[in-house]
Amino acid sequence: MIELILREDVPSLGRAGQVVRVKPGYARNFLLPRGLAFEATAGNKKRIDAEAKARDARATSERAEAEELARHLGATTLGFTAKAGEDGKLFGSITSSDIAHELAAKGFTIDKRKIELEHPLKHLGFHSVPVRLSHDVQAEIRVNVVAAV
Secondary structure, eight states: OEEEEESSOBTTTBOTTOEEEEOHHHIIIIITTTTSEEEOOHHHHHHHHHHHHHHHHHHHHHHHHHHHHHHHHHTOEEEEEEOBOTTSEEEEEEOHHHHHHHHHHTTOOOOGGGBOOSSOEEESEEEEEEEEEETTEEEEEEEEEEEOO
16 A cells, blocks of 8 residues: 545545555556645655645635625625516516626626526515625625516
């Protein structure tokens, strides 16, 4: 068995930065040529520790930025005007792309794929729309859809 340090997450083997023991053929023919791992020498262990500290620091700062953005988004209400029938149902719909465009007009750069609409908004009124900022930070924005006169 050979000790290796994983550079990336490998399914059914381990996560990045983890020291694993694998058979020589698996290491020589799969992990090493693809750059998924490198040998577990003393120098490489020190390097991986330094990379892990840098990755943790970066993740902490990104989480703090996402939480700050979530706080600002939580205080935001977007307004849309659309044609609607007498029963309050829209002739069109408000999509995540529309919401992302309106957020950009207010100074927020949010990718439309981060706006988690189960289905486009098709009714008048207030709607709560979740926005996934990172894997563990989510914000709620309020969307008000009013009828066009």
